[in-house]
Amino acid sequence: MVMRFIGLLIAAAVAVWVYMDAKSKGYKTISAVGWMLGAFLLMIVFLPLYLFTRPKQSQVEILTPCKYCGRHYEGSPAYCPNCGHKVEGYSFNGE
């Protein structure tokens, strides 16, 4: 009886955490509630699923300055989106 209560308490705590976390990650309220209910009813399924699908916290775009035009671009494209110069990978082997 007590164990059942504690289990319920943990499920509720996890569900609330999922809801708060989903909201802070920019999920819509309806999605956050969905994840919360899922985590509460089927924690073993929805908690790993949620942790797997939610956006990573370190989703900061890495900006690299173009060595031709000086503008910053995201990620590592083959060509600068601004000036069109080939910028793929800075070569450490010299010219």
Ligand SMILES: [Zn+2]
């Ligand atoms: Zn450029």
